Amino acid sequence: MKAFDSNAAANDEGQVSRDDRGSGELIWELVRHRVQPAQLSQNHYRRPELTQKLASTLKPGAILHLEAPAGYGKSGELRAALATLSPAPANIRWLSLNEQDNDPLRLYALLAVALTDRIDSRMSSLERRGQVFADALELLLSTTTFDQSTILVLDGVDLVCSQPALVVMKHLLRHQPKNLTLVLISKKSLPFETHSFELEGRFTRITAESLEFSREETTEFFRPALERGLLTQVAIEHLYSLTEGWITPLALYLRELESQGAGRVPVQESRSVVAFLRSLVQEQMSPAQVRSLAIMAELEVMNDELFLAIADGQCDRQFLPSVAVAQGLPVRCIPNRGHWYRMVPLVREWLLASPMLGREARATLACEWFYEHGQYGEALRYALICHDPERAGRIAAKGSEALLVGQDTASLLSLAQSLPSELIDGSPRLRVVYSWVHAFGGQFAEARALLDGIPDSSRQALRGRLAASRVFLLSGEGHVQKALAEAEAALDEPDLTPHGRLITLLVKSSALCALGKSAAAREAHRDAAKLARQSGDAGAELLAVYAHSKIELSKGALKHAENLLRTGLDAAASEPVRPPRAGESRLMLNLALVLWHQGRLAEANHLLIRFVRQAEKGRDLVLLVALSLRTLSAKVQGRLEEAFSWIGQAERVMQAWHVDEVVYEPVLEALKISCWLAQGQTDSAAQAMARLKPYREQHRILELFPMMPGLLDTLEVRLALANDQIEEARTLLDSKAFPDDHDTPFGHRLHGGLLKALVLFRQGSSGKAFELVAKLVDQAGAEHYVSPFLELRSEIRDLVVQVLAGMGRSPFTDTLRTLYGVEASAGEGGRGVELPEPISDREFGVLELIAMGLSNQSIADKLHISLHTVKTHARRINAKLGVRSRTQAIVRARELGLL
Template structure:
C-alpha cells in the first residue's frame, strides 16, 4: 500500500501513500499528540501498520529530521541493524558503544521509523534494540512496526510514560471509514456495502482493500466464489513463512471454534503443543482472544471462513482428538460439534444426554442438531425421549414442522413406562411438544387443550416444560386480544423462571411481555425492557439466537416510534443472527427492512426483500403457513401505498379465507395484528375500487374490539384508516373526528409509523381535513432515552469522563459504558460529541 521514492533533501528512501489512501484522524491525532519516545505498532500482516507510519512521517513537524528504515521483516544480525542506522543517520561510529553514544548526544528532534522489524526471534538483535530505545536522547522518537513483539523491557518504558502501544484492534477499519471508501456509491448502497465488507473482513485493512479491488457486490448476502486475491495474499504473507509443522498446526487451529494451551498440548504433544502455540503467536499468525476472554484464543474469523472452504481430508482425526478433549473438560456443546465434524455420529448422539432445553439457545446448537438429524434422522428416532425432545425443539425453532411431527409421534414407542409417575411425565412432554407444533401450525384451540392437559400432569422437576406451556398460552391470549389474561399468564411464567434462575427462559418470556406492551401502545417501555435483557445476555455471552429475536423485536419497536435509522440497525443485526442460527424468525428481518425501504418510497427494494424472504423460507423447507399470509399482507400494504388497490384486494381476499371459516388458522405468534390489518386493508382496497359494502361499519366493528381490549396501537391505525375511508365516501365530519382521535393516540403513544403509513396512502389527507400532525421524531414527549440515560448524557455534555460520571452517579464504570452504548445506538451516532450535538438538536438536553 506504499511505494518508495528517493528524497532530494534528506538521505535514504522515503515512502509515499497509495492513491487510494484514506486518512484516519482517530488514529493519527492521538499518535501525533503523544509525548511518548517509543511508539509501537505490533499487529499481523495487512493491518495497515506501514501506511499509518507513512502518514505520521509526512506530518513530522518542521525542523524534525526523519529517518525511514524499511526492514521488510527480514532476518538480520546486530551488525546489519547497526550499519543501517549509521548510514541512515549519517553517523561515523562503527560499533555498538559508538552508536549508543551518538544517539545519546542528539540535540535536535529526530524521528526514526523502523518499519516491519525482524519477524524471526533474535535475542541479540532485540537486546541491541532495547539498548537503543533506553539510552537514546529524549529528542529522538522511535516509531516501530512489527508482526512480532520484540523481547524488550516494555514495562519499564510503560511505567516511565515513554511508550505508546497501539492496540492491534484499533487499526481495523470501522463501518464509517469503509463507507467513505465507497462514497462514489449512493449513500444507502455505500452503507450497505460497508456493512457487508465489515462483516466479512472484520475491518482488517488488507481484507477491506482486497474487497474493494475485486469490486464484489458486498451489499448482497450471497457473495459467490472464493476470493483468490485474499488467498494468494495469505499464501505469500503468512503460509510461505511458516515451517511445515507450524503451518499444519495453524490449519488445525483454524478449524477449531476456540483453543487454549491445554488443547494444543492434547493435539500436538505435551511440550510441543505450547511451543507451537507460542511460536504462532510470536509470528503474528492472526491469533486473538476468543470473545474477549483471557483463557481462550481463536484464529481471526474471516480467515477461518476462508480456510474451511478448502477440502481437508485429514481433518476427521484432528476433530476426533478435539472431541475427546472437550468431552473430558465437560464442554458438551464443543465436544458435540467436534464429533459431528469427525463424522462420529454415534458419539455425537451419546453426548446429547448432557444437553438441556437451554442449550438450544447457545450459538449454532440448533444448526448442529439439524445437521445431525439430516445425517442420522431415522436412527435418532430410536433414542431416548430426552434426545427426541431436543431434536423436536430444534426442528420447531427452525420451522420444519413435518419432521418435528414425526419425532413427536415416536414418543409413543416409550410407553408404557415402568412407573405411573414416569408415565405421566412422558405424557406431559408429549402434550407440550404436540401443543407447540399445533400452536405454530395455527391450530389454536387444539393447541390450548394440549397445553392445559400437559400442565395438569407436570411435576415440579419439569419446570422447563411448564414454562414452555405458559409461553404458548400467553401468545394465544395475545392473539385473541385477551391482554389481561396474557399479562397474568406471563407474570406467572416470569416468576417461575426467575425463581429457577434461568436467564434464557426469562428472556424468552420477556419477548412475550414486550409484545404485550406494544399492543398496549407502550413501545418505549417495551424497548427499555428488551434493551435490559439484551445487556444481560450479551454480558454473559449466552443465548445468541435469543439476541437475534430481541434485535428483531427492538427493530419493530423502533420502526413503530419513527426511529428508522435505529430500526435498520436492529433489523440487520437480528436478521444476520437468525440466518446464522436457522431461526425461522429471519422472515421478520426481511419484512422490517422492506418496510423501511417503503418508508422511503423505494418499493423496488421493498419487493426485492420480500422475494428474498420467500426464497429463504422455501430453501429451508418452512411451511407456507408460517410466511405466506404475512408476506401477502405486507405486499398489499405496499400496493395500497402505490395506488394499486386491485392487486391488494385480490391478495387480501385470498389470504383472509385462510383465517376465517370452520377450518380457520390463527395468525403466526410474531404477528399479533395480522388478521385485523388484513381486514382493514381489504376495506381500504375495496373503497378505492368503489366496491366496499358497509365499509365504515366494518371498520367500526374492528375499532370497538380494539378499544374494548385496550389495544391502543391497533386503535391508532384504525382511527387513521376510518378517517381515510370516511373522507373517500364524503363523510367529512367523521373523517375529521377520526383523524383527531388517531393523531391524539399517535402522539400519546409515539406511534409515528402508523401516521407515516397513512400519509403514504393519502399524502394530502391532513391538509384537506385541516389537521396538523404533531410528529415526534424521537424527540419531545416520548423521549427515546430513559431518565438515567438522559442524566448520563447531560454529564457527558458537561465534559465528564466515564469514570467521573460513575463517581457522580454512584454506579459502576461498566454501567456507565452500557448507558453510553445505548445512547449512541438510540441516537444513531458513534461518538460522544455526535451524541451531544444530536441531543441538543432534538431538544433532549439544553443547548450550552
C-alpha cells in the same frame, strides 16, 4: 508473526559514524525519500459516510488510529478523507514504517525529516538509547512552528516494537504540538497504551467493523458486474457472507470477474484472492503457526482453552486464538461471548479446502471438551463431524432438555440425518425430542407425524412431555385458543419436566399477549420467570426476559422494553465463557425491533447484521423476523430493489429449511403488498391480498408474528385508499378490530388511528382528522414510537405536515419534521403572529370551530349567532389569511401557529 531482529536488520545510518560527512549526508537524503505525500487512487470506491466520519476526526492536536487486518482499505480511506478537507492541508507527510525502523536513530531521523524537512547528521554519532532520541525529538517539537494544516501519517506503526523505538514514539504522542494532527495506521493493536489520550478527548480509534463494506455497499460495489450479468444477487449475498465486507478480496474478485467474464470460480478459489490469502497467512507465519491457524479453522467457535485441548505437537501452542486476534489476523472476537473467537468465513473455507490428517480425532477431543463444559449443542456438532452416531445419540439423550431450551435446531437436525431412521422411529423419547425440533424449525407436519406415531403403550409415561409438545405445536401453527386450552392441561400433568413446564408457561404468556390479555400474560410470565431462576439455567432466564419484552412491546412501552433487553444482554455478557443461546439472539432481535419502532434504523440494522449471521448458522426460525425487518428498513428508505431481494432471500431460506408454508407465506405476501403499495402497483397488491384470504379466514396468530392479523387489516385499508375507494376503506375501518383500548396492541392502534384520520381528511372532515392526528402524535411521542409514521409516510404526508405546522417543539415532533422534510414554523406556540390585519377574538373563535370540523350552521348554533354572521366571519378570516376555502384557512392558520 515475524519478530524484529535488531542484529539482522539493515542499518544504513550505522555507517555514518564510520564514514565521512558526505557519505552521512547521502544516507539522510535517502531517509528523506521515505516521506511521501498522500495520493488518492484513481479507482478508489467512494464511501461518503465513512469519508466524512474520518475527516471529522482530522483536527489539530487530535490522534486518529486506524486498526484493522490487511485488506480493509485503511490507507485508501484515509487518503479519501484527506482529499475532502477544506481548506486543503498544505503539509501532509506520509511515512510508511517497517521493521528496520525499530532502530531509535533511524526512527528519529524519519520523524525529524517528516516534521521539519531538516537533516541532523550530528545525531548519528550518539549512543543508540531511546531516551536520547526522545529528548532530541521533544526539543525539535518545542522549537518548531507548525501551521494549522500539518498532518503526519505513520503507516505500519505496529511494526515499531523495540523498547528504544517505543520510547521515541511515546514521546511524539505525549508531546504532540497543538497544531499537529497525527494519524496512526496499524494491522494490530498498538504496542503502547493510549487510554490517557482517549480520556483527554483527542484519540479516536476506527476498527475493521467501521471499515468493512456493509451488505448494501457490497451490492453497490458489484452493481456494474450485476448489470452485465457476470453474477447474480444471490452470488453477491454469498460473497458478503463469506467475506463479511472484507474489501481487498472483494476488489480482487471483481477485477478477476471483469477480466474473465462469466467463467467465474468461487471466491475462495479465485487466483488473485488465494494469492492474497497466502501472502497474508503463509508468508507471514512459521509453519507451526500456520498449522495452529489451520486447526483453529476446524472449529466453528474457539477459545484458548479449547484450542490447547485439541492442538497437537506440530502446532505452535503459544500461537493461541487470542494471539491471532492481537496479531491482526482475520480472527474475530464474538460479540457478547466473552473470550470466544471465530475466523472470517473466507479464510476458514480456504484453510479447510486442504484438510489435514487427524481431523476426526481432533473433532472427538472438541466434542469431549464441550460435553464436559455442558455445551451440548457444540458437543453434538463435533460428534457428527467425527462420524460417531452412538456418541451423538448419548449427547442428545443426556442434554435433550438443554438443547431444546437452547433451540439448537441445526445440530439436532444434523443428528437426525446421521442416525438410522429406525432408531428415531422406534424410540418414543426421541420422537418427542424431534417433534420439538421440527416445531422449532417450523416443520409442523413432520412434528405431528412424529407425535402421532408414538404407540399407545408409551403415551401414559410421556403424558407431560406430549402435552407440552402439543402446546408448542398449536402455538407455532397459530391456533392460539387451542394452545391455551392445551397449556392448562399440560401444566396439570405431574410428570411435566421443569424445562417442559417453562416452555409451556412461556407459550401461554405469548398466546395471552397475542390476544391482548396483558394482565393474564404478565401473570403467566411471572410464573415462568420464577421457574427459570430456580432452574439455574441462564439460557432459560434469557427466554423469560424475551417473553417479558414481547409483552412490553405489545403495550407500546418501548423504553421499558429496551431497558429490559439491554439488561438481559448485559447479564448474558457478564459470563466469561458461555455457549451460544437462542434466548440471547432473541433479545438482540427484539432490541432491533424496539430500535426500528423508534426510527433508529442504523442501530437496528447493525444488530440485524449480527443476528442474521447467527440465525443462519443455527437454523433459527426467527431469522424470518429479522429478514422482514431488513425488508421494511430498506423499503422506508426508498431502496425497493433491495427490499425485494431480502424477501427473495427469506423465501429461499425458508424453502431450503423445509419450513411449512403457513409460517412464512403470509409474512412474505404482506411484505410484498407493502412494497407494491410504495411502488403504486395496486393490481399486484390486490392479487396478493386475494391469495391471503384463506389464511385470514383461519384466524391464525403465529407465535413469531402476533402482529400479523392487524398488519393485514391495515394493508387492506391502505389498498382501498390507494384505489380511491374511500367508503370501502371507511367500512373496513369500522368492521375491523381497530378499537382504541388498552388490550389492542399499541402499534395496531396507532396504524388504525392514522388511517381513520386519513379517511376523514379525504372525505373533507379536515378538522377532525387534524385533531385525531395531533392526539396520536401526543400518544406516540411518550415512547418515541415512530414506525407507523414511517411506514405510512407516503399516504399521510399531507395530513401530518399540516398538523405539525401547528404543533410545538419536542424531540418527537422534531423527529417527525425531519422525517417528513418540514421545518418548524416561526410562529409556533402562540397567536402572536403579525398579519396585515389581525384576526379578532370573535373571528378566532369561529376559526377554532371551523378547525374542529363544524359546519356553518353548527357554529351558529354553538355561538348563538346567525348563519349570515358566521359566513361573514368566515369570509373575513379567509381574506386576512389570504386563502379561498375553509380547508386552506385551517392549513394556513396552523402554519402560522394560530391554532
